Amino acid sequence: MELKDLLKEMPYKWRVQSFSKFKPTAQCVAYIDARDVMSLLDRVCSPEGWQDDYKVEGSMLFAGIGIKIGDEWVWKWDTGSESNIEKEKGHSSDAFKRAGVKWGIGRFLYSLKIHTVASNEKKGQSNHPHVVDHEGKRVWDVTEYINELKGNAPKIPEEEIEEYLTCDALIAKLKEADAVPHLDNIGKKYMVDYSRLTDKEQKKVKEAKEIRKAEILGAIE
DSSP states (O other): OOGGGGGSOOOOEEEEEEEOSSSSEEEEEEEOOHHHHHHHHHHHHOGGGEEEEEEEETTEEEEEEEEEETTEEEEEEEEEEEOOGGGHHHHHHHHHHHHHHHTTTTGGGGGSOOEEEEBSSOOOSSOOOOBBOTTSOBOSOHHHHHHIIIIISOOOOHHHHHHHTTSHHHHHHHHHTTOOOOEEEETTEEEEOGGGSOHHHHHHHHHHHHHHHHHHHHHHO
8 A cells, every 4th residue: 555646646527616706707626526535545545444434523524534554543534514414415525525635635636727717697696607618608518628628629630720820810910920911801701812922921921820820739739
């Protein structure tokens, strides 16, 4: 048994911690559940090498995790929320996870950044906002969505990148590069007519497109 293995990073999920009252955004935090803690204890300590216990002191529920080290049981305790019959399961689970943190389980979560994502509306007194993606569609699986935002999303095929290079963002880059291309307005997109550019202008346009391409690839990697 290597107790240091309890400190290792393990698979985790994401959930909404709060919705902003001032703008349509949500703050999301990483978490693990009680079953994740149990599974790690089984792997590191063996199923018979650990146990848990609970007690109430005043209005506080405490959970303890005992690990057998040599011939002795070593216990570490922590508390969850106030004891409440209707929420007993949730409180015991919270206290159990906090006791796990005392052993190092899930401690890495505290070093992870809070992710801010878009929501459909600001938080009011009686409404119930939800997370939405960049197209305004409701996000049902927050964990999957944030993992995609962090770079695990499918990569955009090379042949499709050219489509991104014909939008307004490219035009801005062309202006920054001081290129003066003749543009045909096609809906909301623009195409560069290379045949009407000088060699110098063509070079600047290509350089600007490479800058934009690098930005796109950087945003999706």
